[in-house]
Amino acid sequence: MSALRPGTTPSPPTDTTGTNGPGPGFGPGPGPAPAPAPAIVGSAPTPGRASAISVRQVGPRAASRSGGAVRSAGPVVTELRLSAYASHRGAAFPIGPVTLFAGPGGSGKSTVLRAYEALARLGAGDPLDEVFPDPAGCVPEGATADAQGRRGFRIGCTTDGPAGPVRLDVAVQAEPTLRIVGERLTGGGETLLSTALRDPGRSTVQAAWHTAGAVPVTRAPLPDDRLGTSLLPLRVAGRTEGQLQVLAAAEQMVVALRSVFACEPQPLRMRAPVPAGDGRLRRSCDNLAAVLERTYTQCGQRRARLVAAAHAGCAGPVTELGVERLADGLLRATVGRGDGGVTPVGRLGDSELRYLALALVLLNGPEVLAVDAAGEVPAAMQTLTVLADGLDRDLDGRQLRELLALAVPVAAAGHLRLVGTITESGAVRARETPGVTVVDLEP
Numbered sequence: 001m002s003a004l005r006p007g008t009t010p011s012p013p014t015d016t017t018g019t020n021g022p023g024p025g026f027g028p029g030p031g032p033a034p035a036p037a038p039a040i041v042g043s044a045p046t047p048g049r050a051s052a053i054s055v056r057q058v059g060p061r062a063a064s065r066s067g068g069a070v071r072s073a074g075p076v077v078t079e080l081r082l083s084a085y086a087s088h089r090g091a092a093f094p095i096g097p098v099t100l101f102a103g104p105g106g107s108g109k110s111t112v113l114r115a116y117e118a119l120a121r122l123g124a125g126d127p128l129d130e131v132f133p134d135p136a137g138c139v140p141e142g143a144t145a146d147a148q149g150r151r152g153f154r155i156g157c158t159t160d161g162p163a164g165p166v167r168l169d170v171a172v173q174a175e176p177t178l179r180i181v182g183e184r185l186t187g188g189g190e191t192l193l194s195t196a197l198r199d200p201g202r203s204t205v206q207a208a209w210h211t212a213g214a215v216p217v218t219r220a221p222l223p224d225d226r227l228g229t230s231l232l233p234l235r236v237a238g239r240t241e242g243q244l245q246v247l248a249a250a251e252q253m254v255v256a257l258r259s260v261f262a263c264e265p266q267p268l269r270m271r272a273p274v275p276a277g278d279g280r281l282r283r284s285c286d287n288l289a290a291v292l293e294r295t296y297t298q299c300g301q302r303r304a305r306l307v308a309a310a311h312a313g314c315a316g317p318v319t320e321l322g323v324e325r326l327a328d329g330l331l332r333a334t335v336g337r338g339d340g341g342v343t344p345v346g347r348l349g350d351s352e353l354r355y356l357a358l359a360l361v362l363l364n365g366p367e368v369l370a371v372d373a374a375g376e377v378p379a380a381m382q383t384l385t386v387l388a389d390g391l392d393r394d395l396d397g398r399q400l401r402e403l404l405a406l407a408v409p410v411a412a413a414g415h416l417r418l419v420g421t422i423t424e425s426g427a428v429r430a431r432e433t434p435g436v437t438v439v440d441l442e443p
Helices: 109-123 228-235 243-259 288-295 299-311 350-362 397-412 422-431
Strands: 053-059 076-085 088-094 097-102 150-158 166-175 178-187 190-196 205-208 217-223 260-262 318-327 331-336 342-344 384-388 416-422 436-440
Touching: 076 109, 076 243, 088 097, 088 109, 088 436, 097 109, 097 397, 097 422, 109 150, 109 166, 109 228, 109 243, 109 384, 109 416, 150 243, 166 243, 178 205, 178 228, 178 243, 190 228, 190 243, 205 228, 205 243, 217 228, 228 243, 288 318, 288 331, 288 350, 299 318, 299 350, 299 397, 318 342, 342 436, 350 384, 350 397, 397 416, 397 422, 416 422, 422 436
Parallel strands: 097 416, 097 436, 260 384, 384 416
Antiparallel strands: 053 436, 076 088, 076 150, 150 166, 166 178, 178 190, 190 205, 205 217, 318 331, 331 342
């Protein structure tokens, strides 16, 4: 994983959107080339443009506790590609331990995180229509349909891990029928999987994956509403060296994509008491009290760090975080003030609640968060990526500074990464924090 240099801009991939040419995942795969794929994106808007970005990493590259460069415990996404997606064209975004997307309104910050989460859900095996409930909104702006009325979009990513760099590119037809029409998985200089739509009348794509045995390529139909890469571990026997290479790459990609927790703290929902027993933190963090009760005695050191973080980011002294059981059996989180006073979290401001929830997320792993982690992979070999759209929403400068100061060493330990969006004013603060990568977008 190469370090980013201040002021560098990654080279975007070739963007053929609007040319009615094949998208990523098409063309020669293992063995003979598949049949030509249909054009899925019509003519480009005039004028077309690639997303304008610049990358800044502040200070030296974050170091691990052993003094070396950051090395994640498990597979991670190192690059996100929006070849043709909503407002982005030909864009390649580097993803580091702490990566924040900044830019004015309309620059596509939230779109980047939505694409990341979409890939994560596809990697987890979710059906296409659930991942993209509004597929037309993902089609590049201004793109027109081809002669068959077809439009679509293309996204992809690169992961790093035991199998080395592994690249995935996916082409999705949004109209007239939502379907995956092309997919390509590459690694080790080989095209390990390629799919193409051969018969529009069937709900399948023709897949070909690397075998390198008596038969160099295996071909079979796969459903067009699921990511083929996530299905490979169920279809590949692993008898030949080539098959083992395919399995290693597919499993690395799936584990990296599945290890994601999208966090959107909602202060209004966090103020109400909650039922006991729901001890896995949800996306909205509305069950914070139940999570605090569950983790109250699990790790004294982690709890002490959370109290210290709350003291640094909340108004007034904070000496304890507790939970009260009300008469009706519901739980209410409280803040101890040190003089015997106790403040229900419902009385905290929006910024304090968001800050507290994000700190709790950063200090805990998959065992506390409502995330579908890869159960077949030991926790010590996984790295969770937290997606936080609007990371600095409601936060003041002091709270953001404390949150980033917490995120950088946590990410340096290798088990957690943070990818978020941030306002232009928040980006000023983020650039002052060593170990944070800021990706500046332009509308």
